Amino acid sequence: MRRFHIAIGVADIAASVDDYSQRLGQHPVLVVPGEYALWRTEALNLSIRYMPAEPGSLRHVGWEDTQARTLSVQRDVNGLIWEYFSAEDQAREIRANWPRADYRPR
Numbered sequence: 001m002r003r004f005h006i007a008i009g010v011a012d013i014a015a016s017v018d019d020y021s022q023r024l025g026q027h028p029v030l031v032v033p034g035e036y037a038l039w040r041t042e043a044l045n046l047s048i049r050y051m052p053a054e055p056g057s058l059r060h061v062g063w064e065d066t067q068a069r070t071l072s073v074q075r076d077v078n079g080l081i082w083e084y085f086s087a088e089d090q091a092r093e094i095r096a097n098w099p100r101a102d103y104r105p106r
Contacts (some may be wrong), residue, residue, distance in 0.1 A: 007059040077081030
């Protein structure tokens with residue numbers, strides 16, 4: 001299974017969680033108050049990160065894929081970062097950045 005991944009910088013995590021939860025029709029699977037949130041729908045993996053100097057910025061895109069053996073990162077011809085990763089790769093990154101979150105994908 002593949003989910004398209006979008007990572008966005010935001011100025012307000014709480015307001016963004018409310019807004020994107022309404023847009024996606026579901027709550028995030030993880031919220032690190034004031035810092036980060038993650039949604040995993042059937043088709044989309046959306047993460048937001050507190051970046052007050054760059055609200056609305058596209059941080060990177062990519063694919064969450066059950067077939068991914070390890071995280072890979074590439075730049076396309078326009079300089080946009082594309083990541084290819086498994087749900088567990090993402091969970092390891094989350095736990096490394098926010099150990100108290102102890103996130104485990106479902």
